[in-house]
Amino acid sequence: MTGAAGPAGADGSDGSEGDSFDDRPQRIDELASLGERAVGFDDIEAGNDDTFETDEFQTDDEVQTDDDQEGAASHRGAFGEFGGESDAFIERTFRERIVLVGVALPGVSDELLGESLDELELLVDTAGADVVARVLQRRSAPDPSTFVGSGKVEEIRQVAEATDCDTVVFDDELSPAQQRNLEKLLGRTAIDRTAVILDIFGQNAHSQEGKAQVQLAMFRYRLPRLRGKGGSLSQQAGGVGTRRGPGETQLEIDRRRITRQMHRLEAELRQIARTRDTQRKSRTRAGIAHVVIVGYTNAGKSTLLNRLTHAGVLVEDRLFATLDATTRRLQLPGGESVLLTDTVGFVRKLPHQLVEAFRSTLDVTNTADLLVHVVDGAAADPEGNIDAVRSVLSEIAPDGDAAKVRPEMLVFNKSDRGPGAAELAAQFEGSVAISAVTGDGVEDLLLRIGDRLRALLPAVDLFVPYDRGDVIAALHRAGEVITETPTDDGVQISARIAESNAPRFAEFVTSGGAR
Ligand SMILES: Nc1nc2c(ncn2[C@@H]2O[C@H](COP(=O)(O)OP(=O)(O)OP(=O)(O)O)[C@@H](O)[C@H]2O)c(=O)[nH]1
Numbered sequence: 343m344t345g346a347a348g349p350a351g352a353d354g355s356d357g358s359e360g361d362s363f364d365d366r367p368q369r370i371d372e373l374a375s376l377g378e379r380a381v382g383f384d385d386i387e388a389g390n391d392d393t394f395e396t397d398e399f400q401t402d403d404e405v406q407t408d409d410d411q412e413g414a415a416s417h418r419g420a421f422g423e424f425g426g427e428s429d430a431f432i433e434r435t436f437r438e439r440i441v442l443v444g445v446a447l448p449g450v451s452d453e454l455l456g457e458s459l460d461e462l463e464l465l466v467d468t469a470g471a472d473v474v475a476r477v478l479q480r481r482s483a484p485d486p487s488t489f490v491g492s493g494k495v496e497e498i499r500q501v502a503e504a505t506d507c508d509t510v511v512f513d514d515e516l517s518p519a520q521q522r523n524l525e526k527l528l529g530r531t532a533i534d535r536t537a538v539i540l541d542i543f544g545q546n547a548h549s550q551e552g553k554a555q556v557q558l559a560m561f562r563y564r565l566p567r568l569r570g571k572g573g574s575l576s577q578q579a580g581g582v583g584t585r586r587g588p589g590e591t592q593l594e595i596d597r598r599r600i601t602r603q604m605h606r607l608e609a610e611l612r613q614i615a616r617t618r619d620t621q622r623k624s625r626t627r628a629g630i631a632h633v634v635i636v637g638y639t640n641a642g643k644s645t646l647l648n649r650l651t652h653a654g655v656l657v658e659d660r661l662f663a664t665l666d667a668t669t670r671r672l673q674l675p676g677g678e679s680v681l682l683t684d685t686v687g688f689v690r691k692l693p694h695q696l697v698e699a700f701r702s703t704l705d706v707t708n709t710a711d712l713l714v715h716v717v718d719g720a721a722a723d724p725e726g727n728i729d730a731v732r733s734v735l736s737e738i739a740p741d742g743d744a745a746k747v748r749p750e751m752l753v754f755n756k757s758d759r760g761p762g763a764a765e766l767a768a769q770f771e772g773s774v775a776i777s778a779v780t781g782d783g784v785e786d787l788l789l790r791i792g793d794r795l796r797a798l799l800p801a802v803d804l805f806v807p808y809d810r811g812d813v814i815a816a817l818h819r820a821g822e823v824i825t826e827t828p829t830d831d832g833v834q835i836s837a838r839i840a841e842s843n844a845p846r847f848a849e850f851v852t853s854g855g856a857r
């Protein structure tokens with residue numbers, strides 16, 4: 343597990359914050375050199391072995407392996423026979439040894455697969471486990487029953503045994519049946535990237551809402567993977583003293599219990615969302631612009647919020663340190679107040695269950711006046727990170743429509759770590775390079791936020807009589823005057839006025855202005 347740098351910038355001291363940050367090189371860079379640990383990368387065509395269980399036809403006939411007779415050699419497991427009772431997919435009491443499996447489907451370059459596995463390794467490390475080997479395969483399509491081909495499964499089993507690993511983690515989402523079949527064949531827990539991310543979220547959830555959201559996502563993930571212990575779903579007769587309906591299996595009871603809990607969580611989350619909505623509406627009525635910080639996990643979003651508002655939000659060199667949105671008021675150099683919100687970070691292949699469960703928290707991105715998209719300019723693939731963030735933003739936008747994503751300003755962070763941030767800022771128009779740690783470029787960022795917010799306001803036309811020189815002066819202070827045309831009895835003005843200031847000028851408005 344990577345160490346915590348602790349809250350930074352909360353003391354408001356200028357220029358000294360750098361000392362309180364973790365300066366170790368970023369893990370993702372170190373991990374880029376781990377490619378040589380990969381074993382066996384070969385080309386195998388997709389095959390279908392129909393002796394295995396499939397998702398379409400759920401049966402009890404699972405793959406028979408030697409382990410079945412020996413009584414399953416898994417150290418611990420997440421589902422089915424290997425299923426543990428706790429929420430965690432990865433053990434906490436010791437550092438599990440993990441083998442990663444990555445599959446390159448057509449169109450996925452070796453480089454892309456390597457980066458994806460580097461990131462998965464970082465996720466596994468954040469979850470508190472160690473990667474001991476990687477197994478790669480190139481395929482034309484996933485195998486429906488085991489995701490990788492049967493020869494590859496055997497290779498993974500051998501690697502797992504040789505490395506004495508506890509869990510095999512697949513970089514892509516496994517179907518419930520694939521997962522069960524793999525656990526059978528490998529004799530140990532098989533999980534996917536989604537489970538690792540859910541696991542980290544589970545560790546990092548602290549607020550009532552965060553916990554409820556993660557719980558819900560975990561239930562959504564587990565429900566289709568529930569399995570009768572021992573693989574036999576014996577029909578139970580109903581009777582006096584049992585709450586079971588006639589013929590209801592233990593599995594059905596478990597499913598019903600989980601579904602009930604999911605409904606309870608959904609109701610709880612709706613209630614929390616309603617409260618937040620009311621708060622949001624009262625802010626909107628106050629006309630304060632809302633700036634929301636979004637970005638890839640570990641980009642420095644919380645560091646920026648702390649730097650700007652001394653919010654004292656937890657900053658850590660680990661993924662998904664922030665799950666709850668924190669909002670602070672911020673005064674821009676132009677004098678106007680805005681609200682600034684720090685949000686949960688995104689990652690490639692962010693599990694759908696999580697996006698769904700975090701929908702109400704993530705909804706701030708849809709009501710923001712401006713999204714400040716923080717990018718780690720020193721990351722291995724900043725542009726890939728930008729794409730990943732934008733695709734989640736589109737997914738959560740109203741109707742999943744990319745065109746409805748709120749206006750965005752790109753901010754390339756960590757300029758103190760090399761020329762990357764500045765180079766990217768030069769490439770992307772309207773973007774800015776900063777270091778949230780040293781404060782470099784932050785003043786400029788604030789000026790630009792003010793400019794962008796004003797530019798986003800619709801222009802209104804006003805007519806101000808000459809005897810109201812005070813109004814003209816106030817307009818110049820409170821808004822952006824675009825044109826001023828003198829006429830016989832007054833001045834025709836086109837201006838952008840923040841909503842909070844609009845009522846003061848309402849009687850002079852001749853057209854426009856509805857937001
Ligand atoms: N060198 C350098 N490190 C930075 C800078 N900004 C943030 N960091 C470091 O990057 C790591 C992640 O910072 P956070 O602010 O927690 O990032 P985040 O985007 O909020 O991450 P999550 O909440 O986990 O998604 C921490 O170790 C920070 O100290 C920067 O400008 N320069």
Ligand SMILES: [Mg+2]
Nearest residue numbers: 643644663664
């Ligand atoms: Mg954060």
